[in-house]
Amino acid sequence: MVSKELPFTKEKIEEIIQTYPTPFHIYDEKAIRANAKDMLRAFSKVNGFKEFFAVKALPNPYILKILKEEGFGADCSSLPELLLAEKAGITGENIMFSSNDTPADEFVKAREMGAIINLDDISHIEVLEKTAGLPDVLCFRYNPGPLKEGNALIGKPEEAKYGFTREQLFEGYEILKKKGVKRFGLHTMVASNELNPDYFVETARILFEVIVEISKKVGIQFEFVNLGGGIGIPYRPEQDRVSFDKIASGVQKAYDETIVKNGLTPPKVYLECGRVITGPYGYLITSVRHLKSIYKDYVGTDACMANLMRPGIYGAYHHITILGKENQPATTKYDVTGSLCENNDKFAVDRMLPKVERGDLLVIHDTGAHGYAMGFNYNGKLRSAELLLRPDGSVKQIRRAETIDDYFATLDLNGLKNFK
Ligand SMILES: *Cc1c(COP(=O)(O)O)cnc(C)c1O
Numbered sequence: 432m433v434s435k436e437l438p439f440t441k442e443k444i445e446e447i448i449q450t451y452p453t454p455f456h457i458y459d460e461k462a463i464r465a466n467a468k469d470m471l472r473a474f475s476k477v478n479g480f481k482e483f484f485a486v487k488a489l490p491n492p493y494i495l496k497i498l499k500e501e502g503f504g505a506d507c508s509s510l511p512e513l514l515l516a517e518k519a520g521i522t523g524e525n526i527m528f529s530s531n532d533t534p535a536d537e538f539v540k541a542r543e544m545g546a547i548i549n550l551d552d553i554s555h556i557e558v559l560e561k562t563a564g565l566p567d568v569l570c571f572r573y574n575p576g577p578l579k580e581g582n583a584l585i586g587k588p589e590e591a592k593y594g595f596t597r598e599q600l601f602e603g604y605e606i607l608k609k610k611g612v613k614r615f616g617l618h619t620m621v622a623s624n625e626l627n628p629d630y631f632v633e634t635a636r637i638l639f640e641v642i643v644e645i646s647k648k649v650g651i652q653f654e655f656v657n658l659g660g661g662i663g664i665p666y667r668p669e670q671d672r673v674s675f676d677k678i679a680s681g682v683q684k685a686y687d688e689t690i691v692k693n694g695l696t697p698p699k700v701y702l703e704c705g706r707v708i709t710g711p712y713g714y715l716i717t718s719v720r721h722l723k724s725i726y727k728d729y730v731g732t733d734a735c736m737a738n739l740m741r742p743g744i745y746g747a748y749h750h751i752t753i754l755g756k757e758n759q760p761a762t763t764k765y766d767v768t769g770s771l772c773e774n775n776d777k778f779a780v781d782r783m784l785p786k787v788e789r790g791d792l793l794v795i796h797d798t799g800a801h802g803y804a805m806g807f808n809y810n811g812k813l814r815s816a817e818l819l820l821r822p823d824g825s826v827k828q829i830r831r832a833e834t835i836d837d838y839f840a841t842l843d844l845n846g847l848k849n850f851k
Contacts, residue, residue: 460820467503467708471501476679483505486516499525507541507546527547529549535562538563539562571604571617572593574594574596574619619659626665628674646695664706722789734769734778749778752794753787771809
């Protein structure tokens with residue numbers, strides 16, 4: 432069981448809101464760094480281990496710079512994400528470009544940057560060759576189809592749009608070999624928010640076994656294998672965190688029994704996790720604006736789905752703490768809502784909480800990944816600021832809140848005056 436402790440006090444948040452009004456996300460730098468170190472320590476026994484942080488989870492260049500300092504690369508899937516990584520000083524083969532349905536100009540940019548390109552489809556070999564030229568190193572994304580049981584969030588692999596079939600992998604590496612590509616990788620991503628370490632070990636084993644077969648049949652050596660992301664986090668207080676040590680030792684055992692046993696040149700092992708790297712270390716801070724009692728009791732906050740989509744779209748659980756009421760009994764059942772004209776706009780449904788009052792400060796936990804990032808402007812709602820709680824206790828704004836001017840920036844209002 433994970434205790435939902437906070438890295439700040441009520442007084443600290445009251446001080447912060449003097450400068451940065453709610454709502455905002457705040458990220459705990461010290462905990463992010465400690466977690467990154469823990470991952471690298473656990474996987475240090477795995478050959479050539481490297482983590483490429485999935486930028487989509489928390490696309491802020493300050494965070495990327497912190498993770499770079501800890502030794503991580505970046506996993507990008509669009510042109511803006513490539514540019515974010517570049518701004519953070521992550522370059523060349525420290526970038527994995529794992530996209531799908533990819534526009535040609537993004538292949539060109541990834542190629543210019545010297546990123547490792549991970550192709551989602553066999554037909555992209557030709558597109559890449561024509562638009563950007565084939566690089567020395569290429570990776571393919573494998574969709575294991577019915578070989579792999581589905582995971583709750585991402586579904587069954589054979590229903591997923593991603594990757595090459597098994598047959599296409601053999602054909603694809605043949606083509607690369609003929610075309611003079613020298614260095615090869617294999618990738619998959621079949622999980623999301625998965626808390627069972629065995630799931631990742633089993634996935635690794637499937638990849639290692641395919642590598643053994645392809646190496647023999649096609650006559651190539653693999654330089655790396657990328658096990659993807661998808662490691663889950665304990666959103667609920669009664670859940671436990673996934674042990675990096677358990678995944679690492681399971682992966683190592685599978686590696687020994689496949690790659691090593693068959694005498695292959697040992698490929699390096701990569702991950703591209705997002706959620707487990709930053710998710711637990713972000714908090715959405717919001718103030719209670721209104722309370723209403725009709726058929727149910729509602730807490731209306733000054734945040735909304737634009738700040739955190741997961742509860743609204745997946746019914747995902749995010750723990751909520753009322754600052755200053757941590758030790759009060761949870762006596763009242765509430766729906767905690769935002770202000771969108773959309774009934775899904777709820778952070779919690781039927782949640783037992785201590786008695787809430789107008790002006791209370793709520794902490795919505797575990798918003799450090801797929802939180803701010805999924806924001807949108809429906810109903811003219813503006814995205815919040817992102818703050819960084821530094822290890823010395825100071826606070827740095829790492830993204831300002833959107834303003835009405837940002838909202839109007841894409842409209843030509845002078846054109847509107849003359850428009851009849
Ligand atoms: C989303 C995604 C990730 C990261 O997933 P997490 O669940 O945040 O670890 C990694 N790789 C690819 C290709 C993805 O689409």
